[in-house]
Amino acid sequence: MKTFSSFSLFLLSLTFLSLQASQGSTTSSSYKDTQQLLNFKASVSNPTFLSNWLPNQNTCNFTGITCKDSLVSSIDLSSTHLGTNFSLVSTFLLSLDHLETLVLKDINLTGTISFTKCNTFLTTLDLSLNSLSGSLSDISNLGSCSSLNSLNLSNNGLDSSFLKDSPRLNLEVLDLSNNKLSGPSVITWLFQSSCNGMQQLALKGNKLTGEIGPTLATCETLTHLDLSSNNFSVGVPSFGDCLALEYLDISANKFFGDISHPLSSCHKLSFLNISSNPFGGNIPVLPVQNLRFLYVADNELHGEIPSWLSTACSNLIELDLSTNNLSGTVPSGFGACSSLESLDISENKFSGELPIDIFTKMGALKKLFLSLNGFSGVLPDSLSQLVKLETLDLSANNFSGFIPSALCQGTETNLKELFLQNNLFTGSIPSSLSNCSQLVSLDLSFNNLGGTIPPSLGSLSKLRDMIIWLNKLQGEIPQELMYIQTLENLILDFNELTGTIPSGLSNCTNLNWISLSNNKLSGEIPAWIGQFSKLAILKLSNNSFSGRIPPELGDCKSLIWLDLNTNKLNGTIPPELFKQSGSIAVKYLSQKSYVYIKNDGSKECHGAGNLLEFAGINKEQLNRISTRNPCNFTRVYGGKLQPTFYHNGSIIFLDISYNMLSGSIPKEIGSTMYLYILNLGHNNISGVIPQEIGDIRSLNILDLSSNRLEGPIPQSLTALSLLTDIDLSNNYLSGMIPEMGQLETFPASRFQNNSGLCGYPLSKCGEDPSSGLNSQHQKSHRRQASLAGSVAMGLLFSLFCIVGLIIVAIETKKRRKKKDASFDGYVDSRSHSGTANVSWKLTGAREALSINLATFEKPLRKLTFADLLDATNGFHNDSLIGSGGFGDSFRCSTKGDVYSYGVVLLELLTGKRPTDSADFGDNNLVGWVKQHAKLKISDVFDPELMKEDPTLEIELLQHLKVACACLDDRPWRRPTMIQVMAMFKEIQAGCGIDSQSTIATEDGGFGAVEMVEMSIKEVPELSSKQ
Structure with missing residues (x-):
């Protein structure tokens, strides 16, 4: 018994000692964790977010830290912008002994993925939204993380150069979206050993090309695959037995051919997106057994909606067939789509009356998009039966009659967005719209609505957008709008509104777009508008406003567009108007649809142009504006607003022409570094043209005509290398016109009726202006130069023809048979611009x-x-x-040489030849660059240039803008080589341009050098409709 007691005592002592040892080990590990975290804090650039990481605090209470058994098991420091390097993360965080999850999303992490010592517990690593660089093959350095199964490196700067070795990772989830991966080898490299175990793979937003091959067919465990927004230009790959695939996104590529067969076995698919590809024919048969989300938008599909889709839609939650060439109407079988919440068939060729009986059977329907079709007839009151409807878009159709007064009838109203613009509605705006208490956006533009704006709309306390331009509205703007403090966009142009701007609007401090042009408004412009710190666009042109321009407008911290032309304004131009220059940060207008209509400059047509909100309006309907405006449009630009400055901007459009302003031009105007259009014409402005205007290096259009300006034209204006139009006529200017820069390119009419002005293109200084001798002298010199050039060109052309005739004589017989055989084939016509x-x-x-x-x-x-x-x-x-390559068909001229120079400059900047790159697909170098202009344009640069010096990006972007100017589709708009040299001098002088800016082309918005400040960025996102 005594022996047993001694043995028990021994066991108890041993257990106690073991517990003490275990606690001591845990304490030691906890102390080690704390020290490593504190060392990490000391290494970051911005430790503010880690303020409670202190030596005397419990580690498990540190911000972003989660513990298990008093040891650090999870770290989440997302969006803290700490500023650190991957090597420090590897040293202090990845080496934590019991860490299972590390999330460092958006912390300003830089460097490359270097060799890492990792514990055996880490399963999840998220380094997305940072600035990591280097090769994709560097992820092999994470091989020591033996338990790692989820890796997110999306939105970094990884490239696919020098891929070597196998990744040696057993990942289940891998996200490499939005990096700089390119070429055909990435998928093969990722799966060169095996894809067993891989469940989710995302490669969205890269530049992957080539055949995908049979690799994916062997990935039996793959459930989620995202290849969207790449450069694949092949047939859809086979997915084999497709035993597990549930999510597939191949949108925004150039996949073509049959898609039904490759997906025939994918019966588990619940999400399928094949939008923005060139698929043609009828809507293909797809595996719909478990399909919940189907997006087939922006293809080349035609015909009617097939019956198999209407019979299989009972499970669908979202269906997008928009932007195709589909016709007919909505099948009656769609009434069985009981789970459908979003239906988008916009931008097709559907016609007939609204199939309301079908829609009312869709009890779950929340979003209905039918815009840009040919639907007609009147809207029935039964629309109110769609009680769950949140978005109703019927814009750009042929609906007529009255707007139903029963739209929001009943106690349950969920309607948030009502888009009825660009139809043929008549009558008045029903006051019962105030019953739509959840309404956020209301657009009734481009109709024939009359009457007044109902005061009852002031009760829509959640309304952000009131857009009712181009109607026949009369009366005053209701004071009751003062109650809509959420109002952001008030756009009422082209109506017949009278009275003053209601004082109640001073309560609407969230306004960022006020557009009241082309009405009959009067009174003074209220000074309280200066309180609107978010106001970016103010358009009050073509009214009868009087009084002075309020200096308080300079307090609008976001104002970039001010159009007050054609009013009765007097007084001086307030210098305070420009005091925000250099500090404007525009963030309220991104992705707003617009058109900018450039005026023709005739006597009846006042102002530089008109900026109009343009969402949901058919571009072919623009001629309806001309019935309310005396202008002939010389050019129309359209797209989405995207400012290219984010902290140091200035006003970009200032038009106060056709008023009664007096005094001098404030020298403070020179601080508007992004000013693109300046129109002060047709006033009573006196004094001299300030030298400071030459500091506005982005200036493209300058109109100071029909004033009382005197003195010489400042020499500083020759520095305006982007100037495309100037009008200084009808003033009292004197002296010699400066001979350098853009001023040499304008006709005499731009300087006429200034009695003391001389020099080209007017009479030579010291000669009688009426003699015309100087003009003849100038023409003589130009004629001699032209003759010499013509002789040289003629000799060169003759030599070319002789050689050509010899070759043709030799080849004619050989080619004749080939010609006859191929004449019934195809001719591929490619424009020089691609x-x-x-x-x-x-x-x-x-x-x-x-x-x-x-x-x-x-x-x-x-x-x-x-x-x-x-x-x-x-x-x-x-x-x-x-x-044919990039060549243009034209009469020999220097403008052709400028175009060729632009192509050569593109070759130098991109490192690619004009016609032979696999990246171009069916395009050429010029077209390829223009396609990328709507994305991050810096991606076109030769990677070798960027490797040598990453700081070159801004300078390369400036040179690229010069190249695009040389490649303008309109020869007369291309710069001369003298102007090109002036642009290069501007670059050498250090004129900064935002590296994130895009270069929009004429088919997408402002030209390459026509609009630096605002460009068009089209992002094909489905999220806006989901």
Whole structure:
């Protein structure tokens, strides 16, 4: 018994000692964790967020820290912008002994993924939204993290250069979206050993190309695959037995061909997005057994909605068939889509009356998009039965009659967005719209509505957008709008409104777009508008406003567009108007749809142009504006607003022409570094043109005409290398016109009626202006230069023709048989800009080729391929020497040389030849660059240049803008080589341009050098409709 007691005592002592040892080990590990975390805090650039990481605090109470058994098991420091390097993360965090999860999303992490010592517990690593660089193959350095199964490196700067070795990781989740991966080898490299175990793979937003091959067919465990927004230009790969795949996104590529067969076995698919590809034919048969989300938008599909889709839609939650060429109407079987919450069939060719009986059977419907179709008839009151409806978009159709007064009838109203613009509605705006208590956006523009704006709309306490321009509204703007303190956009242009701007609007401090132009408003411009710190656009033109321009407008911290032309304003231009220059940060206008209509400058047409909100309006309907405006539009630009400055901006559009302003031009105007259009014409402004205008290096259009300005034209204006139009006529200017820069390129009419002004293009200084001798002298010199150039060009052309005739004589017999055999084939017609790729089969059919030049203007005529054959007398491409690349067909001129220079400059900047890169697909170098202009344009630069010096990006972007100016589709808009040299001098002088800016082309918005401040960025996101 005594022996047993001794043994028990021994066991008890041993247990006690073991517990003490365990506690001591835990304490030691906890102390080690604390020290490593404190060392990490000391190493970061911005430790503010880690203020409670202190030596005397419990580690498990540190911000972002989660513990298990008193040891650090999880760290989440997302969006703290700490500023650190991956090597420090590796040293202090990844080496924590019991860490299982590390989330460092958006912390300003830099460096490369270097060799890492990792514990055996880490399963999840999220380093997304940072600035990591280096090669994708560097992820092999995480091989020591033996338990790692989820890795997120999305939105970094990883590239696919020098891929080597196998990744040696057994990952289940891998996200590499929005990096700089390119080429055809990435997927093969990722799966070169095996893809067993991989469940989710995201490669969205890279530049991957080439064949995907059979690799994916072997990934039996893959449930989620995102290949969207890449450069794949192949047939859809086979997914094999597709046993597990539930999510597939291949949108925004160039996949083509049959998609039904590759997906035929994917019965578990619940999400499928094939939008923004060139799939043609009818809507393909797809595996819909478990499909919940189906997006087939922006393809080349035609025909009617197939019956199999209507019978299989009972499980669908979202269906997007928008932006195709589908026709007919909505099938009656769609009434069985009992789970459907979002239906988008906008931008097709559907017609007939609204199939309301079908829609009312969709009890779950929340979003209905039918815009840009051909639906007609009146809207029935039964629309109110769609009680769950949150978004109703019927814009750009042919609906007529009255707007139903029963839209929000009943106690349950969920309608948040009502878009009825660009139809044929008549009558008045129903006051019962105030019953739509959840309404956020209301757009009734481009109709024939009359009457007044109902005061009852003031009760819509959640309304952000009141857009009712181009109607026939009368009366005053209701004071009751003062109660809508959420109001952001008040756009009432082109109506017949009278009275003053109601004082109640001073309560609406969230306004960022006020547009009341082309009405009959009067009174003074209220000084309280200066309180609107978010106001970015103020348009009050073509009214009868009087009094002075309030200096308080300079307090609008976001004002970038001010249009007050054609009013009765007097007094001086307040210098305070420009005091925000250099500090404006625009963030309220991103992705707003707009058109900018440039005026023709005729006597009846006042102002530089008109900026109009344009969401949901058919561009072919723009001619309706001309019935309310005396202007002929010289050019129409359209797209989405995207400012390219974020902290140091200035006003970009200032038009106060056609008023009664007096006094001098404030010298403070020179601080508006992003000012693009300045129109002070047709006032009584006196004094001299301030030298400081020459500091506005972004200035593109300058109109100071019809004032009382005197003195010389400042020499500083020669530094305005982006200036494309100037008008200084009808003043009292004197002295010699400066001979350098852009001023040499404008006609005499831009300087006429200034009695003391001389120099080219006017009479030579010291000569009688009426003699015209100087003009003849100048023309003589130019004629001599032109003659010498013509002789040289003639000799060169003659030599070329002789050589060409010899080659043709030798090749004619050889080519004749080939010509006859191929004449019934296809001719591929590519424009030099790469913006259009169209194939015509040489048959008798007269297929129309529109030549409206993407300006939204009516085509002058329709040119057919048969017309081309007649005009060329049957010429064939086999009769030509060489083949088309980037060349333009034109009469020999210096503008052609400028275009060629632009192409050479692109070659230097991109490191690519004009026609032979696999990245171009069916395009060429110029077209490829223009396609990338709507994305982050800096991606086109040669990576080798960036490797040598990453700080070159801004300078390269400036050179790229020069290249795009040389490549303008309109030869007369291309700069001269003198102007190109002036641009290069500007770059050398250090004129900064935002590296994130885009270069929009004429088919997408402002030209390459026409609008530096605002550009168009089209992002094909579905999220806005989901």
